[in-house]
Amino acid sequence: MPKAERVFRTEAIVLRRQDIGEADRLLLLLTPDHGKFRAVAHGTRKPAARKTGHVELFTLVDMLIRRRGEWYVVAQAETKNAFLLLREDLVRNTYANHLAELLDRFTSDQDSSRAEFDLLARALGWLCEDLDPRTAARYYEIRLLALAGFAPSLHYCSVGQEPLEPQDQFFSVADGGVICPDHYFEQAHGMPISLTALKVLRHMQTQPWDAIKALHINTPLHLELERLTLAYITYLLEQRLQSVEFLRRLRREEL
Ligand SMILES: [Zn+2]
Numbered sequence: 445m446p447k448a449e450r451v452f453r454t455e456a457i458v459l460r461r462q463d464i465g466e467a468d469r470l471l472l473l474l475t476p477d478h479g480k481f482r483a484v485a486h487g488t489r490k491p492a493a494r495k496t497g498h499v500e501l502f503t504l505v506d507m508l509i510r511r512r513g514e515w516y517v518v519a520q521a522e523t524k525n526a527f528l529l530l531r532e533d534l535v536r537n538t539y540a541n542h543l544a545e546l547l548d549r550f551t552s553d554q555d556s557s558r559a560e561f562d563l564l565a566r567a568l569g570w571l572c573e574d575l576d577p578r579t580a581a582r583y584y585e586i587r588l589l590a591l592a593g594f595a596p597s598l599h600y601c602s603v604g605q606e607p608l609e610p611q612d613q614f615f616s617v618a619d620g621g622v623i624c625p626d627h628y629f630e631q632a633h634g635m636p637i638s639l640t641a642l643k644v645l646r647h648m649q650t651q652p653w654d655a656i657k658a659l660h661i662n663t664p665l666h667l668e669l670e671r672l673t674l675a676y677i678t679y680l681l682e683q684r685l686q687s688v689e690f691l692r693r694l695r696r697e698e699l
Pocket residue numbers: 601602603604605606623624625626627
C-alpha cells in the first residue's frame with residue numbers, strides 16, 4: 445500500500461544542490477524540526493520557475509514540502525534571508541561552503557537539531573558582517589563541536605584532569621583538548637598552543653557572538669587558531685569515517 449502523502453511547511457537552509465536532468469535540482473536541506481534531508485525542486489533552472497525558483501545555496505528559505513514515503517519535493521519556496529554577500533564575495537562564499545560542509549559531516553540525516561539549524565543560520569549572518577570571516581568560522585566550529593558532543597577540554601588537562609596553569613600548553617587531538625607540559629613530555633604527542641589562543645578558545649566556548657566579534661585577533665593568532673581547530677576537526681572526522689567503515693565491514697561479515 446503506498447504511503448500517504450504529507451505536506452508540511454518549514455524553514456530550511458540549502459546546504460548543497462545538484463542538477464538532475466534538464467531542469468530539476470536535488471537540494472540537501474537543513475530544517476529546524478525535520479533534520480536534514482534531500483528534496484527535489486522541479487523546474488528550478490527555468491526562468492519562469494516562480495514557485496520554487498528561490499533555491500540558492502546558503503539561503504534561508506520558507507518552504508512547503510510534499511513528502512511521499514522517502515521522497516521529498518519542494519512545492520513552494522520563498523526566500524527569507526538571501527545572505528547576498530555570500531554570493532558576491534568569493535572568500536565569504538568559500539567560508540559558507542565550509543560551514544555547510546562541516547554541519548553535513550557532523551550530523552546524520554534526521555538527527556540534526558534546532559540548535560544546529562539556529563547556529564548555521566546565525567553563522568551565515570556573521571559571515572555577512574564587516575569582519576574577518578575567520579573569526580566567524582572559528583566561533584562556529586567551536587559551537588558546532590560542542591553541539592556534536594566534541595567540545596575540546598580547555599580548563600583541565602585532558603590526560604591528568606588537573607586544572608591548567610596560566611601558561612603556554614599543548615593541544616592533543618587524540619585526548620580531546622589541552623594537555624599540560626608535564627603530560628605532553630610524558631606522551632610526546634600534541635601541538636603547542638599559546639596562552640592567548642587558549643584564552644580566545646575559552647571565550648568562544650562560553651561567550652555570545654557580540655563579545656567574540658569585539659576581540660582583536662591578529663594574523664598569527666588567526667593562523668594558530670585555524671591550525672588547531674582544523675587539526676582537531678580533521679582527526680574527529682577521520683575517526684568517524686573509520687567507525688562508519690568498521691560498521692560496514694561488520695555488517696558485511698554478518699551476511
Ligand atoms: Zn596534565
